[in-house]
Structures are given as structure tokens and as C-alpha cells.
Amino acid sequence: MSFHLKSEKPITKAHDMDISDFESLKVSTLEKASRISAMMDRISISPQAVSSKNDSKLENIENEQNSCNIKTPQKTNNNSKQNTISTSNGIHFSINKILLESEKQRKEEVRKKIQCRIIHMEENGRVIQEQMANSRSLMARERERRTEEKLANILAEVERIAEQEEIKRRHEQQLQAQRAQEQKEKLEREVEEYRKRMKEKEELTKIVMVHRGQFTTKYCDIVTLSKNCKDKHAFDVILMANSARIKELIQQIEALDEKIKSGELIPSDVNVIESLVHHIDDILTIFRTEIEKIDAQYEAELARKAQAANEVQSVVESENIAVGDTVPSQHLGKNKAEENNENKDQNSSVITNQEVAVTTINEPVTSVSVPKSEEITADSKYKEGIEQHLRDKYDRLHNLLIGKSSPNVMQHPQGVIFCKDHLAKKIVSQGETLVSSKPEMAFPVAMIVVALWNEHPDFGELFLAHLHEACPFTIPIFLSQQEGQSNEDYYKSLGCKYSEDGTVEKQDKFLKRMSGLMRLYASITITAQRRGIAKVHPYGLQHAWRWLAAVLNTEPRTDMCDLCATLILDMLEVAGNVLWIAYPTQFHKLLMLLSEQYYPRMRNITNGGGGPLMRLEGFLNNALTNGTIRPADGMLPPNFL
Template identity: 75%
Template structure:
């Protein structure tokens, strides 16, 4: 109960006690007045028989007033017979005390009720006023609370805004610092790249200049050899060679370090002066040789003429038989011009790779220069036999591609050797590999948007617009391109080999990236040829000195940890996946909006088939060859027939009537050959090849 309620209750009790006390006093006063009046009244005062007695009434009033003022009690005259029930007056009028009491009680109750009603109304009014005041007070307090809450909220919002402004300023400052650092790093990298390019350009120009002079040196040296071979007086030329051999040998010794520098790319500007000096010296020797040989030849001709004239006078002229130039070296005495020819072999080592050198690379034999010491007839015949046997199974153009592919990969490995072995770049390399593996593994043709997202992620990574920034290291971009190439080739071995239709979305990503990054395309092609040399195509035979493991690895076979080679069916499946990926690239169209020439178009599929048909079938790879031909025809056959309708039809007839029977003659006719035969029969019978499963529509990406 509240304090207010307690006060109101106590106040109500006090008022009730006052009312009861007042009523008791009123009751006593009334009875006293009635008793006094009844003693003085002797006539009727009420009703029609009453006698007005003004004096008596005045007297009674005066007496009453006096009694009231003096508080004198007037004794009541009572009749003993009516003591308890009636009150008599002096006039003989009797009043019933009970009635008087009842009337008094009734009046008292009425007065009490009125007062109580008045009090209740007053209390209600007071309660209403109090409620109104309390309501007003609560309203004021609520408004005050709201005002204070609004002020607090405003203060909080202001503080939050101030903190946000500070954070924004801090963030902008950090962004500016980061942008500044990135810009500085970019400028630094650009300077380093520019310096690197400048150095490489200088080295390239320096190498070109040195190579030009080196060629001049070789040409002049060859001229000396030719002059020495064509000299008619061998005895005289031996004397000249003996006089100049030490000088020539010294020049050869001085040029050998330059050859090493050319191979390693460590030429300096002083080497130009050195090679120019050597060329000048060799030119002097050549001039001396030419002058002396002209004199010797003139003297020799004069001596022959003199001897002929003398012989004609004694006996009939015997004409000497002319000796061909090609046999001059073999007809010389042992040891003649040995120094010149031995040094000539060293000079020829820096020349361009010939077919003979290419053969030597494949059979793991040392290279024999064409101008070296003459070989015996048996050695030359053996070399020609090996070369002819090799080119029976290897297309010459494909062989050149194979050698170029090996050189390209060796150059890349040499360039990135420090980067790949450095522990400082280990984390960076891991982040780059992760950024490549995730989108490459997710490549699929479910939708254009999905495929475009994978292309954008890979392209942005290569141009340095995503995390990690591959341009922060000079070898970062080329490393990412090579890893991307190896990863996509791995997709051909695993994904495409199990799901052939997946070759087309992978091929579309390759073509799109190839358009923007030409060196990526070269790396991809090199990695593909490394994993599957048959995509060149090149089918290397096993050499006499070559182990089975080396031979199988050259074919692309994989070895397990225990040293066992993979099974034939698994090998064929992997090669089939890579071949389908290769063929899909040749038939995949450019993406929307690209007007460039296709980086590796349909003509390469035609070249592959033509190169295969120019190679003699072998029993050990006949199943593989049949499998790959079938893969190429299934993937690219429809497009080839559309592009070259007449020529491709002739090619199929050639395959069916000539090349396939040769394959069947050297093999037992296994499953791959049977499938190829059935495919050719259906294609020639229907005059068409169905498009490959999974081929994407034009402008899909």
C-alpha cells in the first residue's frame, strides 16, 4: 500500500470520528432543548388550535439563549408513568422519546450520509486531481526520459560518426600508403623489368654482332680450308700451312672462350673488339693464303707447261687425268693439312643444327660436324643407314618440332632455376599454384557464365589484377604460365581421358588464354608434346644403346615407385585424353568479339594426319597409332570434312585403302584397329562424320 493511501485512510477515520462526536452532541442538545421547552409550554403550539404567544416564545428563546450561554442544565419534569416512553411539556403535550430518537437518528444518518457523500465526492475529486497530476507528472517524466534518451542517442551517434570518420581517415591513409607502396613496388619492378629487358636487348644485340663476326670468322676459315684443298702443289701448300698453323691454332684457342660465352649468354662489350680483332687476323691469313696460293698455282701451271713441252719433244704427250675436288683430301699424304681440318671441325660446332645432328640427338650419339676429319666408308654408310631408318618412322618436320620443344623447355628451366629453388619464393609459389589449381579444376561447360568466370580469374592472375600479384617477381608471370600449362595438360590426362566431352571447355579456355598470352600457348604446347610426343606426331624407335626404361619414358610412359611401367590400357587411355584435348584446340572457335587469327587452328589437325600417314607403321605402337587416329577423326573429323570436303574425303580413302592395311599387316588386329576399321567403314558409307560429343556452340564464351 502506498503512503498516499495510508494517509487518506487515516484521514477518513478521523473524519468519521468527528462526525460521530458531532452527532452525539447534537443528540444531547436536542433532548435538552425539548425538555426545557416541554416544562414551559402550557398550550397548543402546533396545529389549528395552537395559541400564538409571542411573549412566551420570546421568553422561551431568551431563556434558551441564556441557558445555552451558561450551559445550565434544566431539570426535566417527568411523569412517573411515562418516564421511559414519553416527554411532557408544561402545556400537557406529550412527545414520544422513541420517535424523537428515531427521527434524530434518521436525521443524523442523513447528515452523515450527506457528509460522507460529500466527503467521498471530495475524495474522488481529490483522487481525480491527484491522478491527473500523477498522469501529468508521469507524462513529464516520460518526456524528460525521452529527451534524455534522445540526447544520449544523439551523443552516441555523434561518437560513432566521429569514430567512423576517424576510421575512414585512417583507412584512406592506409590505402594511400598501400597504393603508394604498390606504386613504388610497381615502378621498382617496371624499372627492374626495363633494366632486365634492356640488358637482354643489349645482350641480344651484342650476341648478334658477335655471331655476325663469328660467321665471318668461320667463312674466312672455310675459305682458307677450300683454298688449301684446291691448291695444286701440295708440297708448297704444306709449307705455307706449317708456317701459319701456329697462328691459326692461336686464333682458334682465342675464339673458343667466345663460343662458351655465346652459349651461356655472358658476352660483354669487350668481346666485340676481341672478335673483330680475330676476324681481322683471320682475314690477313686468308689474304696471305690467297696471294701465296695464286703464286703457287701460277708456278705449278708454268712448271706443268714446261714439263709438257719437254716431254713432247722426247715422247708423245701423255695427258694427265684430272682429279675431282671431292677426292683431293683422300689422295693426300698422311698428315697433310691435318691442322687446318682439325681446327675447322671446331669452327663448325656453332653452326645451325642439321639433320645429321638431329639424328645424333635422338640416338644419344656425339655430333660429328660435316667438315671434320673424313670418316671411313663403313662409318659413313652406317650413319646414312641409321638416319634413313630413323626418318622411316619419324617425320622430319616433326623431328624439328621435337628438338625445338626440348630446347624451349631447357631454356625455361634454366631461366627459372633460381626462382624454383629459392626458399624465399616458396610461399609465393604456393599461393600462385593454389590460385591456378582452383579455377582449372572447376573448368566445365555447364554455362557460359561459369566458363567466363574461370577464364577471367586465370587471365586476371596472369596480368597481375588479382591476388597474389604475380608481377611482384620477375619470374612470377612465366612461372604461373608454365604451371597453368602443366595443370591443363594434367586435366587432359585425368579428366578428359575419363570424360572425353570435357575436352572442349578446357580447349576453349586454352584458346582464349593463348590469344592474350602467346608465350602461354608455346609453354602449353611444349608441355603437351613432352607428356605425349605423339601429338607432334613423333614415334621414336628404340635405339641399340637405349634401355627399355629410357625408351618407354621417351614415349610418355610413367613408372611407379617400385620401378614398374604402367599398363598398356592405362597408357592408351592417358594418351587418348591428351590427343582429344589437342584435337579439340584445333577445332575450337574464337570467343565472342575476338578478331585475331586462331592461334592453333584446323590446319594443324590436317598436318598431324598427313604427318602420320607419311610414317611407316610399327608393330609395337600400332595400337597406339590406331587409337590416336581414331581420336583425331572423332573430334575433328566433322569440322575437317566441312572445311576440306574433297581433300578430306580423299584422305579417308587413302587411310582406308592404303595406310590401314599396312597397319594391319604389322599388327595382330587388336581392338583399336577394329574400332578404326568400323569407324572408317561407317564414315565412307554415310559420307559424313557426326560432331563430337560435348562440342560447344559458337560464341559460347
């Protein structure tokens, strides 16, 4: 198929054509080709096909609309005519070529545009990357800034909290210091008030005790008057008349004694004791006056009887009456003898009869009708003196250790422990000197040790340390001489002492010192607590049992037999009675073991033994035969102090 395009304008040469015109031509050609392709269903592409009028009209119209004056080239063959377009100027265009060219141009343009777009996108990518990098950098800096700001805020908050805690801590410290100061001031006030009360109570007690002593003295004076009264029957009459009054005074004295023991004295008690002293003084005055009268009457009666006897004797002598007729004289002698016997009986019974009213200070009168009395004996006075002396010693030592005496040991950093250590040494030295000479004195010393040990446990530990150092056998331990150890070092380790000239003390003196220390040790284990103390004994009887058991588990040694026998005897003499009461079955077994097994081994290795072994043997035989051990001499009763 061929189209003949007509143009009103002449067609110029291809090389004379403007590029814009060519572009217009291509566009126009493409538009026409699209229109023609829509009508291809009515056109035959065969060589014999003839164009219809409509087609020619359309072609003419299209040629007229074409602004290019290009002649359509003539067709060389039928096939080429079908794919070419001829212009009115005879220029022929191949549709395929045009299409291909157009497609190439389009592709090129698309490629260029794509390339431009790629370049543009790469540039945009680089810009975006730069922007992203900048954004990331900004974000990193922002995060870092925020982190730093957050960290700064945290640090500021921590610092603020720390400041608040510090302020709170300082405030609490101030409050604690204030409370401590207030507590200290309160304690000081309480201590001062306590000291003041104790001082007042002490002064009050002293005043009461002075009057109490006056009362006792006057009471003893009444007892003395009763003993010295020559007419006991007359004295009994006076005693009966004042018995009720004396009984009432003694009851009031006993009530005051209870207050003194419990520390409940009040100022009004001074008036009470003064009144009691005044009353007992009145009674003493009455007794003294009445007894003087009784004695005067008794002397007058004796003088009268003596005068009558003299008169009878003179009559007898003047009349020279024979000896066998001197019945009146013999009768008179008999009457005098009977009178003397009667007076003797009265003297022997006067204390019993006067019991109606006169009693001891510590024993209340149970009945006026039953005559019974106990005078204050020298022994009871001695015991009261010992108790008062021990109480005074304990109070002074205890007050020293708690800083209530002068000098105040609390004012020195090591004052208390120094005093306790020094006191422990001194008491141990008492065992070496006083107790070794007077064994019965172990109990008063032990009483002080136990009383102080209750209140000051560290004092007890120091005392034990010094006691074990002075006498290691109280542990018990029997040391042997080590290889290379000198005799002096060995003897000192046993507790021996050396004189200034380097001479070791003699065996008898050594045994005496060790005996005193062992008796003090044993006395502590059996000494009862003070009155009113409910604490467990700081070093009780079980330690005496442990010591004996440990010694019996030690093999006897030849060089230690005398010492061992002496110490065992000391322990048994001091604590044996209490041990037998506390452990009746087991202690008897222990004595049997000691007598039948341990003592024979000691005797065998010493070839019969000396004085200490013999004394131990005699003690064991006596104890097992009688089934008991008598209490130690000087042992204090329970609740003595």
C-alpha cells in the first residue's frame, strides 16, 4: 500500500530542512500512521488491491495537512511500496525505519532521561546520605547532649540526695548527740540523786547504828546487872515487872534491824531508835536503882546474920560449952552451907528465870509465862564483829572498783583494771601468808572473793590467773623438768621462791605456802553467796570435784608425792563435808578409790611415805570408818555476809 501525500508548499532537501520541521514531520507521521492502522481492516495489502475513494480523500486530506513539501520517492517494488510513505514532492519515507528511528530516539531519550534521572538520583542519594549523615551526626550529638544532660541531672540529683542525706545524717547525729547528752545528764542526775540518797541513807544508817549500839550496850548492862545481883529472887520480881516493856522494845529493835538489812530506813526511824534508847536507859536506871537497893538490903541482912552468929559464938565461948554440946554452932554452920548452896543455885538459875523478859536482840520472846532467855555471848559478838568487818571490807573494795570512793579509779583509762589486778595479787598473797599460818582465815578471804567475783567477773578471772601462777597445782598440773631447762626455771614454774642470794626456799615452807593457796581455792568453791544474791555461784563446788577427779587421773610421781598428799588432804579437810552432802554416793566411791588404789600407789613409789602420806591415810581411814567428814574449822554459815 502506498500513499501519495500532497503538499501545498514545495519540499526542500533533506539537508535544507530544519530540525524542528523534521520533528514535526515525525510527529505528524506517527499520528497519521496511528489513524491509518485503525482502518487497516478495510484495506487489502495485496498488490492487486485498489485504493478506495475514501482512502484517496483521506490521503489527500492528510497530505494537505502535512506542512512538509517532501516528495514521496517512487516505489521500486511492491513490497517497498507497502512500507513507505511518499510525499507530494516525491520523497518516500519508510514507516519501519521511521518507527525504528523514532523508537531509537525514544529509547535514547528515555536512556538519557533515565541516565539523568540516575545521575539526579545519585546526586539526591549523595545529598540524602549527606543529610542522613548530618542527621545521624546531629542525632548523635543530640543523644550525647541529652545523655550528658541526663547524666548531669542524675549527678545533680545524686548530689542533691547526698546533700539531703548528709543534712539528715548531721541532723540525726545532732539529735543523737542531744539525746546522748540528755541521757548523760539524766544519768548524772540519777547518779547524783542516788549518791545523795545513799549518802543520806549511809548517814542515817550510821546514826541508827550508833543508837543501836547504845541500845545493845545498855541491854548488856542489864544482863550484867542480872549476873551481879546478890539476891536473885528479888531481881526476878523486878524483871517480871518490866518484862512486857522490855519485850516491846526488843520487837521494835528487831523491826529496825530488818529495815537496816533491807535498806529501808527513813528519817523518822532515828526518832524511833532514840526513843528506844531512852526507854532502855530508863529501864536500866530502874534496874540499877533497884539492884542497888537489893544489894544494900542483902548486905545488911548478911551483916545482921553475921552479927547474930558472932553473938552466939561469944555466948558459947563464955559459958565454956563442950564441943559435943555445940549444936547451935554446928547448926549455924549447916545453915550457912545451905544458904551458900541456895545462893549458888540461885546464881545458876538466874539467867533462866530472867528469861521472862530479857532476850537476845535477834530472838523474839515467844511467851512471858515460859521463862527462857539467851544473853548476848562473847562468841555472838565476835561473829557480829567479823560480819560487820567483812561487810565493811567488801563495801570499801566494791566502791573502789565502781568509782564511788576516793580516789575515783574511773578517772583513769586503765584505773579499774589496774585496781582489779592489784587486788587479785594481794588476795592471792593472803593465801600464801595469812591462810598458810591460820587455815581458818581462808573462809573470810573466800567470802570477799566470791562477793567481788559476783559483781566483777573480770576480777575473778584475774584472781584465778594469779592463783594458778602462784600455785599451778590448783589447775591441777604437775610439771616435769624439760630438757635443757635449768633447775631455777623449773622450780620457779612450780611456784618456788628464791631468796636474794639465789637460794631456793625449803621444802617445808614451800609445802606450807602451797597448802595455804589450796585451802583458799577450796574455800572459794564451798563458800555460799551473800545474803539476797540469786546469781549462780561464779566458781562453785563442781570445781572442787573436778580438781579431785583430775588429780586421781594423774599418775603419782616420787618427787611430787608429799606435795600431792598435802594438797589432797587440804581439799578434803576444807570441802569434804560439803562434797559428801552434795554427792553422797559418788563422793564415797571417790574416797574408796583414793584409799584403795591411788594412795597405795603413792606409798609404794615412796617406800612407805613420810608425814603427809601418813596424815592422809589417817584422815581417809577416819572418814570411811565414821561415814562422814566434819565441817572445816572457820567455815562461815550461809548468808553470813
